[in-house]
Amino acid sequence: MKEIYLDNNATTKVDEAVFEEMRPYFCELYGNPSSMHFFGGQVQRKVDEGRSRVAALLGASPDEIIFTACGTESDNAAIRSALEVFPERRHVITSRVEHPAVLTQCRNLSQKGYRVSEIGVDGEGRLDMEELKATVDEDTAIVSLMWANNETGVIFPVEEAAAITKAKGALFHTDAVQAVGKVPIDMATSNIDMLSLSGHKLHAPKGIGVLYLRRGTPFRPFLVGGHQEKSRRAGTENAAAIIALGKACELAGQHMKLENTQVKALRDRLQDELMAHIPNARINGGAAERLPNTTSIAYEFVEGEAILLLLSELGVCASSGSACTSGSLEPSHVLRAMGVPFTCAHGSIRFSLSRFTTPEEIETVIRELPPIIARLRQMSPFGREFIKGQG
Amino acid sequence: MWDYTPTVKDHFLNPRNVGDIPDADAIGEVGSLACGDALKLYLKLDNNKEKIVDAKFQTFGCASAIASSSALTEMVKGKTLDEALAISNQDIAEFLGGLPEEKMHCSVMGQEALEAAIAKYRGHEVKPHGHDHDHGPAYPDQEGSIVCKCFGITDVFLKKVIETNRLTTAEQVTHFTKAGGGCGGCIPKINELIAEVMGKQPEEPRKRPEKLSNLKKMQMIQEVLEKDIRPLLWADGGDLELIDIDGPKVQVAFRKACAGCASSGYTSRVVEQKLRDLVAEDIVVEEVAS
Numbered sequence: 001m002k003e004i005y006l007d008n009n010a011t012t013k014v015d016e017a018v019f020e021e022m023r024p025y026f027c028e029l030y031g032n033p034s035s036m037h038f039f040g041g042q043v044q045r046k047v048d049e050g051r052s053r054v055a056a057l058l059g060a061s062p063d064e065i066i067f068t069a070c071g072t073e074s075d076n077a078a079i080r081s082a083l084e085v086f087p088e089r090r091h092v093i094t095s096r097v098e099h100p101a102v103l104t105q106c107r108n109l110s111q112k113g114y115r116v117s118e119i120g121v122d123g124e125g126r127l128d129m130e131e132l133k134a135t136v137d138e139d140t141a142i143v144s145l146m147w148a149n150n151e152t153g154v155i156f157p158v159e160e161a162a163a164i165t166k167a168k169g170a171l172f173h174t175d176a177v178q179a180v181g182k183v184p185i186d187m188a189t190s191n192i193d194m195l196s197l198s199g200h201k202l203h204a205p206k207g208i209g210v211l212y213l214r215r216g217t218p219f220r221p222f223l224v225g226g227h228q229e230k231s232r233r234a235g236t237e238n239a240a241a242i243i244a245l246g247k248a249c250e251l252a253g254q255h256m257k258l259e260n261t262q263v264k265a266l267r268d269r270l271q272d273e274l275m276a277h278i279p280n281a282r283i284n285g286g287a288a289e290r291l292p293n294t295t296s297i298a299y300e301f302v303e304g305e306a307i308l309l310l311l312s313e314l315g316v317c318a319s320s321g322s323a324c325t326s327g328s329l330e331p332s333h334v335l336r337a338m339g340v341p342f343t344c345a346h347g348s349i350r351f352s353l354s355r356f357t358t359p360e361e362i363e364t365v366i367r368e369l370p371p372i373i374a375r376l377r378q379m380s381p382f383g384r385e386f387i388k389g390q391g
Numbered sequence: 392m393w394d395y396t397p398t399v400k401d402h403f404l405n406p407r408n409v410g411d412i413p414d415a416d417a418i419g420e421v422g423s424l425a426c427g428d429a430l431k432l433y434l435k436l437d438n439n440k441e442k443i444v445d446a447k448f449q450t451f452g453c454a455s456a457i458a459s460s461s462a463l464t465e466m467v468k469g470k471t472l473d474e475a476l477a478i479s480n481q482d483i484a485e486f487l488g489g490l491p492e493e494k495m496h497c498s499v500m501g502q503e504a505l506e507a508a509i510a511k512y513r514g515h516e517v518k519p520h521g522h523d524h525d526h527g528p529a530y531p532d533q534e535g536s537i538v539c540k541c542f543g544i545t546d547v548f549l550k551k552v553i554e555t556n557r558l559t560t561a562e563q564v565t566h567f568t569k570a571g572g573g574c575g576g577c578i579p580k581i582n583e584l585i586a587e588v589m590g591k592q593p594e595e596p597r598k599r600p601e602k603l604s605n606l607k608k609m610q611m612i613q614e615v616l617e618k619d620i621r622p623l624l625w626a627d628g629g630d631l632e633l634i635d636i637d638g639p640k641v642q643v644a645f646r647k648a649c650a651g652c653a654s655s656g657y658t659s660r661v662v663e664q665k666l667r668d669l670v671a672e673d674i675v676v677e678e679v680a681s
Contacts, residue, residue, distance in 0.1 A: 096628060107625060111617065118628070118647065303427060305393075305453035306403070313404065329427065329542075329565070329572035337628065342425040379409050380451035381431040382424050 001315045004361045008201075009150050009178055009294060009352035010319055014244070015203040021247040022205070025240035033237050034228065043239050050246025057249040058195070058212055059186035066211045066229045067242050071177040071198030072101035074211035075144070077222035077233070078173040078194040079105055082142035083114070084220040089141035089170070091115045095127060095156070096337035101196075102144050102175055103333070115139070125154035125285035125338050133164055140170040147179035147195075151334040151350060152285035153294025155183065162191035171217065177201055181252035182259050182291050193217045199241060203354070204248035208241035255355050263353050264292035266362050270351060271295040273366040278373050280386065284340060284348060293353040298335075298344035301383035302376040307349055310372045316365055319350045343382075395454060396488035402458035407465050410447045416440070419508025421500055426542055426569070428452030428497070430460050432504040434467065434512070443467050443475060448504075455487075455494040462486045463501040472509050478502065479555055480567075495567040499552060538580050541573025546584060553588045561585070576623050597669055609636050611670045616643075619669070620662055624649055631662070639673040641666060644680065 005013065031040035033047045048062070055062045068074045079092065079102070094106045096118045103118075110116035117135045120128045127145065136143060143165040148155045162172040173194040176185065181202040187195070194217065199208035213219055213232065225234030274297060275281060284296040299307070304320030311318055330336065331345040340348070351365065377383030395403070415433040422429030428451060435445035446464035450457050462483055467475045480498040484490045490498055535547030552558065552568050561581045565571040571578045603611070616633055624630050629649030634642040643662065645655050652658070655678060663676035 110621070110625070113617075120628075120647075301424070301451060303452050303456075306457060309403065309454050329569050331427075346424075346427045379406065379449060379457065381420070381429060381449040382451055384411075384449055 004314075004316045004364055006351040006353060006357065006361070006365065007317045007319050008354040008357075009153075009350065011200045011206065012203045012354055013356055014200075014205050015248060015251055017251065018204055018244045018247045022240040022244035025243055033239055034226070046243045047237055047239055050242040050244075053246035053250045054210055057180070057185070057253045058197075059188040059190075060212055061215060063230070064187070064212055064215055066213055066232050067237060067245075068209040068211055068233055069207055069238070070209040071099075071175065071196050071201075072209075073222065074196035074198075074209045075099075075101040075173075075175050076105055077211055078196065079109075079142055079144055080222055081194075081218075081220045082171045082173070083109070085171070085218040086141040089139050091117065091137065091139040091141060093117045093119065093132070093135055093140055093143040093145075093165075093170075095119045095121065095145050097121055097125065097149055097151075097154075097334045098144070098146055099150055099175055099177070102146070106144070119145070121154075121337050123339050124288040125149060125152045125334070126288050127156045127161070129157065129160065129164075132161060136165055136168045136170060138168055140165070140168055142171045142173055144173040144175065147174045147176035147185075148183070148291050148294075149285070149334060150178050151332060151348075152288075152296045152338075153178070153291035153352075154285040154288045155179070155290060159191060162193075166191050178291060178294075181249070181256065182293060184256060187212060187214070199245040199248060202248050202252050204245040205241055208238055208245050210245070258355055260292045263355055263357065266357055266359060267293055267295055267351075267353050270353075270362050270365060271297070274369060277366070277370040279390075280344075281373075282340075282344065284335065284338065294350065295352075296348055296350040298340055299347040299349070299373050300344040301380050301386055302347045302373060303380075304347050304349060306376055307347065307369075307372060310376070311349075311365075311369070314364070314368050316368065319352070320348055393454070393491050393494070395458075395491070398462075398486070398488040399455060399458040399490065402461040402487065403454040406457055406461040408445075408447045408461065409449065411449065412445060412447050415447075417508040417512035419504040419506070419511065421504045421507060422451070424451065428456045428500060430456070430500050430504045432460070432463070432501075432508050434508050436472075442469060442471050444469075452497065452500075453494070455490055455497040456500060458487055459483050459490070459497040459501040460504075463505060467505065472512070475505060476509055478505065480552075481556065492563065492566045495556070496569050499567055503548075538584070539568075539570035539573070539577045542569045544568055544570040546580075549581065549584050550588055553585055559585060559589070574623060574627055599667075599669060599671065603671060608671060612636060612641055612666060612674075615666055615669050616662075619665055624658070629658075631658075634679050639671065640675050640677055642677045642679045645678060 029043055031043045033040055033044040051062045051065050054065050092106055092109055092114050094102055106116045119132050145156050145158055145161050147158050158174045165172040171193045174192055175196045177196060177198045180197040193214045195212040197210045200206040219232060221232050223234045228234055228237055280300040282298050284298055308318060308320050335345050412433040412435045416436040417434040419432045431449045433447045434443050437444045446467050448460040448464050450460040466478055466486055480502040483498040483501050535545030538544055538546050538549055549570055556567055558564050561571055561578045564581050571581050627648055630646035632644045632646055634644050649655055659676050659678050666674040
């Protein structure tokens with residue numbers, strides 16, 4: 001069965017061109033970039049090129065790019081560093097809808113005597129900026145807020161949040177894992193001190209991430225050992241993956257416009273048609289500014305895992321913020337923080353597109369999903385009551 | 392992805408007996424929209440009211456909930472009511488070739504709906520649905536006192552499931568009943584119930600010390616708030632801050648979701664009881680605005 005892959009916020013296909021770029025660096029050009037000989041040196045030059053390409057996508061300088069193993073490592077490194085840099089500041093701020101890579105660490109910190117504030121969101125998933133303003137204080141070491149939400153695609157005003165943070169002398173970090181390559185980012189004109197990105201969300205392989213660190217920002221490394229990454233992240237460089245990420249960033253820059261035109265048009269059509277053909281559904285964060293590739297829709301009276309598995313039978317890959325898929329019993333923390341009504345909190349499905357998504361794939365989902373929802377509603381005691389009430 | 396057996400997949404993709412029976416003899420309902428799954432079971436008896444001749448269901452829930460319901464309707468047909476009552480949740484899981492442990496609560500839901508339907512038919516009193524907590528009870532017909540407030544699950548029910556399934560950990564109890572899967576506040580109580588069923592004493596409970604210096608007392612209050620109270624509040628998006636300690640008076644301020652929460656008075660009492668149990672008997676918790 002040919003897959004229709006609409007789960008690009010989970011991970012993406014490695015672009016063939018990216019794979020070709022990295023291919024020689026396994027069996028042929030396998031030298032260690034730190035070595036003194038020519039064999040390592042030629043890898044070093046490609047790693048440097050990769051660094052420059054990543055920097056170019058972010059509007060940053062190459063020396064502001066630190067390669068890590070994943071987005072989670074970048075997030076952890078940023079927050080830990082800030083706490084070490086400001087030992088006298090004991091307050092950390094994040095949001096209630098953050099990715100676990102940030103949220104879990106913050107909640108662990110609160111058990112170690114730090115004051116942790118989680119800023120709330122409104123019903124559309126928008127950050128409560130007034131609460132943020134009232135919460136940042138002179139005791140705050142770091143504010144970490146995501147650029148865009150992985151479940152809903154809702155974009156936070158991170159530049160404004162960074163300005164509020166800087167006014168109190170704290171560091172500002174953003175988890176931009178879902179945003180990089182989908183929205184323009186220019187660190188040259190930004191207030192943001194640190195930014196995390198992850199390769200496998202933008203058509204590079206898994207196992208490579210970046211921590212952007214603004215020049216002059218005090219930093220304490222998370223991994224210590226060798227002198228790699230200017231002693232800011234020890235460990236032999238994952239050269240092939242760095243080279244791949246460089247290529248992926250170059251391609252992302254070239255395709256940025258396409259993400260916001262072609263991909264967005266497909267997303268909008270999918271969303272509009274599903275809303276037109278399925279009654280009692282709501283777009284999670286529909287009124288907020290969102291990523292061009294993401295749509296999360298909650299369907300009343302049905303449960304997400306059942307929807308996903310019926311879609312999967314047809315080759316359609318999507319994701320759910322509902323409880324049963326993850327083995328947890330409550331809907332996702334994002335949907336709960338948004339106060340999504342209990343009648344549909346268990347029935348949310350997220351489609352996340354990419355530049356490889358075709359109009360035919362979108363038409364298949366538009367054709368197949370409404371009968372799946374109707375079938376599950378026929379089976380659900382609440383759905384039947386609803387249908388009867390309509391009839 | 393869950394590793395469902397071919398039988399689970401078959402009963403999910405081709406569920407048997409979906410629908411209703413207009414002149415059903417017995418109807419059992421468990422679960423709710425907020426809980427994330429629910430089952431309405433219809434049974435039709437023969438003219439002598441002895442054997443089940445037809446069964447239909449409606450289910451809101453995940454694949455294994457739908458498959459468990461479908462399996463149940465197939466299993467009860469042709470059985471007398473007493474034979475049907477002998478079906479356990481393990482029988483349902485076995486019929487399906489097994490369920491992932493995290494999904495065993497789906498088989499329990501099926502068994503409960505069956506019991507509820509038969510109890511109702513036999514004229515046993517059925518308690519009305521309660522609405523005193525977020526979710527509404529998963530099993531409104533269960534006797535006993537509520538242990539898990541998130542899912543409305545009683546001690547009597549938990550003990551039964553622990554016993555029949557020989558459960559030994561709180562995590563297993565969550566997988567089988569959902570209890571403890573929300574805020575997690577009832578996990579200590581679940582451990583006590585397991586110990587009770589297993590005929591063992593619960594772990595040596597933490598005891599209040601006999602005598603305390605003021606300094607030690609303040610340290611202990613802070614420790615209990617940090618380790619026992621705040622993690623529970625975080626789970627609901629709330630928080631609390633210790634403002635001051637003045638003799639037996641402990642002043643706290645509620646933060647985040649707890650601030651202005653209608654049940655913060657109740658939360659204060661929970662905090663007070665915990666401090667009394669673990670630090671000193673005379674502690675009074677006061678909520679202050681600052």
